[in-house]
Amino acid sequence: MEVLGELAGGFGTALQPVNVAFLFAGCLLGLIIGVLPGLGGTSGVAILLPVSVYITQDHSPTTAVIFLAGIYWGALFGGVITSILFNIPGEPWAVALLFDGYPLAKRLGKPGLALTSSFLASFFAALIATVMLTFFARPLALKALEFGPAELFAVFLLSFTTLVGLGAESPLKSLMMIGVGLLLGAIGFDTITGEPRLAFGRIELLSGIPFVPVTIGLFGIGEILASAEEAGIGYVEKIKSTLGFKDLAEGLGALRKRLWLVVTNSIIGFWFGVLPGHGATAGSFLGYGIARQYSKNKENFGKGEVSGIMGPQSAADASAVGSLVPMLSLGVPGSPTSAVIMAGLIIWGLQPGPLLFVEQREFVWGFIASIYLGHLLTFVMCLTAVPLLAAIMRAPYGILTPFILIISVIGAYTLNNSMKDVAICVIFGIVGYWLRKMKYPLAPLVVALVLGDPTERELREALISRGGDPLVFFSTPLSTILMVLAVVLLLLPLVRSVRARRREPGATGIAA
Amino acid sequence: MATAAVLVLIAAVAMLDTASGALPDPTGAVPGGVKSGWYPFWSGMLIVVSGAAVAYRALTTPQPAEGAFRDRGSLLSVVQLVVPMIAATYLMSDRLLGFYVASGLYMAYFARFTTGYRWYWALAAGVLTPVLVYLVFEVGFHALFPKSFLYPAIPF
Numbered sequence: 040m041e042v043l044g045e046l047a048g049g050f051g052t053a054l055q056p057v058n059v060a061f062l063f064a065g066c067l068l069g070l071i072i073g074v075l076p077g078l079g080g081t082s083g084v085a086i087l088l089p090v091s092v093y094i095t096q097d098h099s100p101t102t103a104v105i106f107l108a109g110i111y112w113g114a115l116f117g118g119v120i121t122s123i124l125f126n127i128p129g130e131p132w133a134v135a136l137l138f139d140g141y142p143l144a145k146r147l148g149k150p151g152l153a154l155t156s157s158f159l160a161s162f163f164a165a166l167i168a169t170v171m172l173t174f175f176a177r178p179l180a181l182k183a184l185e186f187g188p189a190e191l192f193a194v195f196l197l198s199f200t201t202l203v204g205l206g207a208e209s210p211l212k213s214l215m216m217i218g219v220g221l222l223l224g225a226i227g228f229d230t231i232t233g234e235p236r237l238a239f240g241r242i243e244l245l246s247g248i249p250f251v252p253v254t255i256g257l258f259g260i261g262e263i264l265a266s267a268e269e270a271g272i273g274y275v276e277k278i279k280s281t282l283g284f285k286d287l288a289e290g291l292g293a294l295r296k297r298l299w300l301v302v303t304n305s306i307i308g309f310w311f312g313v314l315p316g317h318g319a320t321a322g323s324f325l326g327y328g329i330a331r332q333y334s335k336n337k338e339n340f341g342k343g344e345v346s347g348i349m350g351p352q353s354a355a356d357a358s359a360v361g362s363l364v365p366m367l368s369l370g371v372p373g374s375p376t377s378a379v380i381m382a383g384l385i386i387w388g389l390q391p392g393p394l395l396f397v398e399q400r401e402f403v404w405g406f407i408a409s410i411y412l413g414h415l416l417t418f419v420m421c422l423t424a425v426p427l428l429a430a431i432m433r434a435p436y437g438i439l440t441p442f443i444l445i446i447s448v449i450g451a452y453t454l455n456n457s458m459k460d461v462a463i464c465v466i467f468g469i470v471g472y473w474l475r476k477m478k479y480p481l482a483p484l485v486v487a488l489v490l491g492d493p494t495e496r497e498l499r500e501a502l503i504s505r506g507g508d509p510l511v512f513f514s515t516p517l518s519t520i521l522m523v524l525a526v527v528l529l530l531l532p533l534v535r536s537v538r539a540r541r542r543e544p545g546a547t548g549i550a551a
Numbered sequence: 552m553a554t555a556a557v558l559v560l561i562a563a564v565a566m567l568d569t570a571s572g573a574l575p576d577p578t579g580a581v582p583g584g585v586k587s588g589w590y591p592f593w594s595g596m597l598i599v600v601s602g603a604a605v606a607y608r609a610l611t612t613p614q615p616a617e618g619a620f621r622d623r624g625s626l627l628s629v630v631q632l633v634v635p636m637i638a639a640t641y642l643m644s645d646r647l648l649g650f651y652v653a654s655g656l657y658m659a660y661f662a663r664f665t666t667g668y669r670w671y672w673a674l675a676a677g678v679l680t681p682v683l684v685y686l687v688f689e690v691g692f693h694a695l696f697p698k699s700f701l702y703p704a705i706p707f
Contacts, residue, residue, distance in 0.1 A: 209605070211601045211605045212605060215597075215598050215602050217597065218595065219598060236568075237565055237569065239568065263632070436666060437661060441662070441676075442680060445654045445658070449694075465640050472629070495590045499585060
C-alpha cells in the first residue's frame with residue numbers, strides 16, 4: 040500500500056510542532072469566523088491569504104496551506120453553533136441547520152444534543168470523506184498527468200457546464216457570471232502572444248484584475264453590506280450552551296441509530312463536492328433533502344429531528360473535503376473556498392494540479408494528513424469551547440462591522456502593497472452585494488476568474504497543435520466523452536425547463 | 552433586469568475592443584488560427600446572449616411589484632455603510648491621512664454616528680484598532696501600510 044506509506048509521511052509533516060501550531064491557529068480563527076454572521080468562510084480564507092504569504096517567508100507552503108484549510112474546517116463547524124443556539128446562521132452552509140437544529144435546542148430544550156449531533160456528524164463525515172480523498176486523489180492526478188491540452192480544456196469546460204447544469208441558481212445567470220469571470224480574467228496581457236487586451240490604454244489594467252481583492256470584495260465586503268441591510272443582529276438571547284459527557288453520550292447514541300444516514304450522506308456529499316462549484320452550502324441542502332426523503336418519521340422534520348441536523352451537516356462537511364480533490368488532482372477548484380486556497384498555491388509558487396503529486400509530495404501528503412488532524416482538533420475545540428464561541432455573538436455590531444471592513448482592506452492591500460487593489464476590493468464589494476441581492480450566483484464568477492487563463496491556454500495550445508482544427512477536441516476517446524458530457528450538462532436545465540412546462544401547462548419553468 | 556442590461560453593456564464594450572479577433576483566422580498567419588481577441592470576444596458574447604435571455608424572462612414573467620429595497624430604511628442603512636467605507640479607503644492612501652489615521656477615524660465615526668455608542672467607546676475603538684493592527688501586522692508580519700502626509704514628522 041503505497042498510499043499508506045505516503046500518508047504516514049504526511050502525518051510526519053503535519054505533526055511537526057510549527058504545523059500543529061498553525062493548524063490550531065487556523066481552526067480557531069475559522070471557528071470565530073464561522074460564528075460571526077457578517078463574515079463567511081470563503082471571505083475569511085481570502086482575507087487571511089496575505090497572512091499565509093507571510094507564513095511562507097519563514098516556513099514552507101505546507102504550513103501555509105494547513106493554516107488556510109484549518110480556517111475552512113473551523114468555519115464549517117463554527118457556522119453551526121449560532122444556527123442551533125440563536126437561530127442565526129453564521130455561514131451560508133449552516134442555513135439548513137436552522138430547520139431542525141434550533142427547534143431541538145429551543146423547543147425541545149436540548150441544545151447539548153443538537154450541538155453534539157452536529158459536531159459528531161461533521162467529524163465522522165469528514166473522516167469518511169478524507170479517507171476517500173486519500174485513496175482517490177492520487178490515482179486521479181496520475182491519470183490527469185497523461186492529459187494533453189485537448190483533454191485539459193475539456194475538463195475545464197466540464198467544470199463550467201457543471202456550474203450551469205447542476206447549480207442551485209438560475210442557469211442563465213450562472214452563464215452570465217461565468218462570462219463576467221472569463222472577461223475579467225482576460226484583462227491584461229494575452230498569456231500566449233503577450234498582446235495587451237481590454238486595457239483601454241490604461242497601465243493599471245495591464246497587469247490584470249487580481250483575484251484576491253476581487254474575492255475579498257465579493258464575499259467579505261459584499262456580506263457585510265448584505266447583513267447591514269438585514270438590520271444587524273440586535274438582541275441575542277442567552278441559552279445554556281455548556282456541553283458535558285452526558286450530551287456527548289446522547290449524541291453518540293443518536294449517531295449510532297443514524298449511522299447509515301451519516302455514511303451515505305458522507306459518500307454522496309463527497310462526490311457532490313468533487314463536482315466543480317459545489318462546496319459545503321449546496322451539499323448541506325442536498326443532505327437535508329436526503330435525510331428527509333428517506334426518513335421513517337418525516338413529520339418530525341422541522342420540529343427538532345436529529346436526522347435533520349446530522350443529514351445536512353455530514354453532507355456539508357464531506358462536500359467541503361471533496362471540493363479539495365479536483366483542486367489537488369486537476370487544478371480545478373471544487374468550491375469558491377477551494378478557489379481561494381488554489382489562488383494561495385499559485386501565489387506561494389506552486390502549480391496546482393496533477394504535478395503536485397509528483398513534485399510536491401511532502402506538500403500534498405502533509406496537507407492531506409492535516410485534514411484528518413484539523414477535524415479532530417476542531418471537534419475537540421468545539422466540545423470544550425462552545426460557551427466562549429457563543430459569547431462572540433454578543434460582540435457589538437458597531438465595532439464588528441467596521442473592524443471586518445478594515446481587516447478586509449488589509450487583506451486586499453498587503454498582498455501587493457497596492458492601494459489599487461484596495462479600490463478593486465471596495466468596488467467589487469459593492470458589485471458583489473448587488474449581484475447577491477439580484478440573486479446572481481457568485482461561485483461561477485470566482486471559479487471562472489481563476490480558471491479563465493488556464494482554460495484559454497489549453498484551448499489555444501490544443502488548436503495550435505493541430506493547426507487550428509477544432510476537431511482536436513474530439514481526437515481522443517476521453518476528450519470526446521468529456522466534451523459530450525459538458526454539452527449534456529449545459530443542456531440539462533433546458534431539458535428540465537421544457538419537461539416542467541409540459542407537466543404543468545402555464546408554468547414558467549426555471550425562474551430567471 | 553437593469554443588472555442584466557448593465558452587464559450586457561459592459562460586455563458589449565469589451566466585444567467592440569476585441570472585435571478584430573472575433574473570427575478565426577483561416578490564413579494560417581496566427582498560430583492556432585485564433586487571435587488574442589477571440590477568447591474575450593466570445594466570453595463577452597456569452598454574457599450578451601445569456602443576459603438578453605435573463606432580461607427577456609424578466610420582461611415576460613410577472614414580477615413582484617416590490618422594488619430592490621424593502622423601504623427607505625434599508626436603502627439608507629446600506630448607504631450609511633458604503634459612503635464612509637469609500638471615504639475611509641480613499642483617505643487611507645499614501646500622503647493623505649495614511650492607513651492608521653484613516654482606519655482609526657473610520658472606527659470612531661462608525662461607532663459614534665452609525666450605531667450611536669457613547670463618545671468614549673468610539674474613541675477607544677478608534678485608538679485601539681490601529682494599535683492592534685500595528686502590533687499584529689507591522690510588528691508581527693513586517694507589513695508596511697501607507698503613511699500620512701505628516702510622515703516622517705510623526706511615525707504614522
